[in-house]
Amino acid sequence: MEENAIIAAISTPQGIGGIAVIRVSGKGSIDLIDSIFVSPNGKELKGQKANTAHYGSIADNNNNILDDVVVTIFKAPHSFTGEDTVEISCHGSIYIQQNILQLIISKGVSLAKAGEFTQRAFLNGKMDLSQAESVADLISSSSAVTHRLAMNQMRGGFSNKLSELRNELLNFISLIELELDFSEEDVEFANREKLKEIVYEIRAHIEKLADSFQVGNAVKNGIPVVIIGETNAGKSTLLNLLLHEDKAIVSDIHGTTRDAIEDVINIKGLDFRVIDTAGIRDTLDEIENIGIERTFRKIEQASIILWIIDSTTDDNHIKELSERILPYVSQQKIIMVFNKVDIVGCGVIMKRKREILQDMIPDRIFISAKYEEGVIDLENKLIEVANIPEIGEQDIIVTNMRHYEALTKALASVTRVQDGLDLNLSGDFIAQDIRECMHYLGEITGQISTDEILGNIFSQFCIGK
Numbered sequence: 001m002e003e004n005a006i007i008a009a010i011s012t013p014q015g016i017g018g019i020a021v022i023r024v025s026g027k028g029s030i031d032l033i034d035s036i037f038v039s040p041n042g043k044e045l046k047g048q049k050a051n052t053a054h055y056g057s058i059a060d061n062n063n064n065i066l067d068d069v070v071v072t073i074f075k076a077p078h079s080f081t082g083e084d085t086v087e088i089s090c091h092g093s094i095y096i097q098q099n100i101l102q103l104i105i106s107k108g109v110s111l112a113k114a115g116e117f118t119q120r121a122f123l124n125g126k127m128d129l130s131q132a133e134s135v136a137d138l139i140s141s142s143s144a145v146t147h148r149l150a151m152n153q154m155r156g157g158f159s160n161k162l163s164e165l166r167n168e169l170l171n172f173i174s175l176i177e178l179e180l181d182f183s184e185e186d187v188e189f190a191n192r193e194k195l196k197e198i199v200y201e202i203r204a205h206i207e208k209l210a211d212s213f214q215v216g217n218a219v220k221n222g223i224p225v226v227i228i229g230e231t232n233a234g235k236s237t238l239l240n241l242l243l244h245e246d247k248a249i250v251s252d253i254h255g256t257t258r259d260a261i262e263d264v265i266n267i268k269g270l271d272f273r274v275i276d277t278a279g280i281r282d283t284l285d286e287i288e289n290i291g292i293e294r295t296f297r298k299i300e301q302a303s304i305i306l307w308i309i310d311s312t313t314d315d316n317h318i319k320e321l322s323e324r325i326l327p328y329v330s331q332q333k334i335i336m337v338f339n340k341v342d343i344v345g346c347g348v349i350m351k352r353k354r355e356i357l358q359d360m361i362p363d364r365i366f367i368s369a370k371y372e373e374g375v376i377d378l379e380n381k382l383i384e385v386a387n388i389p390e391i392g393e394q395d396i397i398v399t400n401m402r403h404y405e406a407l408t409k410a411l412a413s414v415t416r417v418q419d420g421l422d423l424n425l426s427g428d429f430i431a432q433d434i435r436e437c438m439h440y441l442g443e444i445t446g447q448i449s450t451d452e453i454l455g456n457i458f459s460q461f462c463i464g465k
Contacts, residue, residue, distance in 0.1 A: 006032060007120075008104045009112035010097050011464035017092035022100055023464060024109065025085040025117060030073055032107055033086045036060070037071055045086070050075035058088065058100055066103065067096045081117055082124030115461025119454065122446060128159050129446025129457070133400055136461050137220065144269040145219050149397055158396050158403075159445055161209070165202055166441050172198060173434040176427045196421050203414045206437075209398055210407040215388060216399035218303065222264050222271035223386050226298045228325065229308035234339040237369040238308060239263075239276040242379075267379045270388060275302070299328040304385055306378075308337045311344045311366070315356050322357055333385045336364040337378065342371050402457070406440045413437035 006026030012019070024033060034045045039056040048054060053072045057065045070089040079085040090096050105111060115136070122132045134153035141147040152158070172195060227235045242265050261276040277298050299305060307325065309318060338353050354364065365381050367374030391397060398404055413436040420430045442448035 006109045007112040007116055008101060008109045009117075009464040010101060011087070011117075012092070014094075015092075016094060019089050020092045020097045021464075022088040022090065022097065022104070023085065023112075023117060024088070024104060025079070025081045025083050025112075025120065026109075027076075027084060029084045029086050030075070032104070032109065033071060033088070035107065036103060037069075038065070045071065045073055048073060050078060058090070058103070060099070060103055061106070066099050067091055067093075069100075077124070077126075080126065081120040082126045083120060112463065113458075114463050115458030115465060118461060118465055119458045122454075127154075128156075129454075130158050130162070130400070130403065130444050131156060132446075133402075133457060134158075135465065137399065139462065139465065142264070143219075143266055143271050145391055146271075146399075148391065149216065149219065149399055152394070152396070153399075157394065158398070161205070161396055162441050162445055165205055166438055166447075168198060168202055169434055169438050169441075173431055173438070176431045176434065192421060192424070196418070199414060199418050199421060203411065203418055206407055206411045206414060206441075209396065210404060210411055212396070213398040213401075213404040213407075215391075216397040217401070217404075218386070218388065219270070219391070219397070220399040222273035223304060223388075224302045225272045225274045225304045225306060225382065226302035227274065227276045227306045227308060228299060230310070230313075230321065233308040233310045234369045235276050235308045236261075238306070238337070238339070238367075239274060241369055241372060241375055242274055268383055270383065270386065272304075272382060272386075299325070299332065300330075302332050304382065305329065305332050305334045306337050307334055307361075308339055311338045311340045311353060315352065318356055322360070326360070334361045334363065335378075335381055335385060336361050338364065338366045339369050341366045341373065342368040403444050406443045410437045410440035413440065 004027045006024060006029050008022060008024040011021045011023045030046050036058050037045055037054075037056050038059050039054065043054070045054060051072075051074060053070050055068070055070055057068050059065050067090045072087045072089070074080070074085040074087075076083050088100065090100055101111075118132050118135050121127050122129055127135075131154050134150050138147065138150035138154060141150050175195070227239060229235050239261065243263050263274060265272050265274055275298055278294065336357070353366075363381060363385055365374060365378045367378055369375075398407065413433050416433040417430055417437065420433065439448055446454075
């Protein structure tokens with residue numbers, strides 16, 4: 001990134017809308033937009049106060065008016081990027097957007113790369129790296145929970161906790177290294193028992209943050225739910241019912257679904273990635289068999305399995321089918337969904353179905369996908385089985401894989417510090433492990449970073465942010 005270069009991009013989504021926003025940032029950006037801005041009363045932008053909006057027009061090099069606009073100016077360092085920034089709100093015509101952007105670029109401005117505005121905010125000290133990453137999470141948030149987590153991280157909740165841990169480690173290593181400086185005098189500056197207590201607390205905090213990733217990842221990306229069962233059990237009908245749309249083809253012909261069909265549903269603010277799979281059966285159809293193989297692979301990737309069973313199916317056959325399914329199940333949770341209760345009724349047959357495989361699979365629901373009966377009960381059961389703890393506004397939950405990997409490395413380092421203190425190892429070895437732990441925590445916030453890391457992170461942002 002060229003230092004102080006002016007960059008510009010359309011910040012609103014592609015397509016036609018009521019308005020569009022073109023963002024320009026960099027030293028001299030206000031003067032540059034002044035050269036194409038025409039105010040009704042002839043005022044210049046560069047003489048106006050920061051954080052003010054101004055109505056006028058954008059004129060091209062031949063003084064032709066491109067559009068009536070509202071221009072908002074922000075002055076360094078009090079802007080998103082920390083630089084002089086101008087945002088042009090124009091009408092949402094694609095033609096207008098592109099012509100204004102091309103006019104700006106013709107003045108020597110560079111088209112912003114993906115995430116370049118946020119990268120400048122990080123480089124100019126407006127936010128740390130974890131906060132910058134939360135901007136992308138906030139944009140892509142699809143539920144109240146993911147929005148809350150992204151807002152908490154963007155406001156510095158996660159960063160503040162990491163800063164506290166690094167400061168404690170810094171004080172710790174200062175005492176250790178002070179002892180090393182006076183090793184010949186045999187002076188002890190740090191009480192080893194007290195240090196053990198501090199390290200234990202730091203390790204517990206890091207471990208808690210790392211452990212929260214399991215919940216955070218599920219909340220951010222959606223809990224993977226796989227619908228399995230024999231052909232014509234009602235899997236596709238159930239998927240369509242949960243999605244409230246005809247996503248999957250429903251037919252009485254066996255083997256209609258031959259590949260996985262995936263979509264996201266939101267139940268009470270929690271996202272579930274629901275995947276319909278090919279029906280399990282013995283067949284000579286080569287293509288269908290490939291789909292069935294993929295079904296078993298999807299089982300291994302799921303967190304929750306909805307095993308759809310035709311309620312008219314013989315109990316012994318259900319047990320035989322379980323022998324094919326259960327070997328692929330380890331930590332996944334299974335819900336047995338007995339479908340077509342409209343056919344069998346709710347009498348003695350239903351009572352018998354409740355007892356099938358009860359010792360292995362206690363969670364079960366009885367529905368009629370055809371008549372939309374029992375679906376609310378199934379949704380409530382999904383929430384119950386997912387077992388996601390209630391997340392408050394102040395809770396710190398790790399949702400980013402990069403952060404999780406750094407935390408696991410920091411945890412390994414601080415564990416070695418703990419072991420070193422227990423074994424009364426030399427301060428040299430302990431100090432090295434403390435430095436490693438501080439390094440990995442610093443990677444999360446960007447106190448320690450490389451161009452490669454930054455490039456990888458910000459390349460995943462959208463253009464204009």
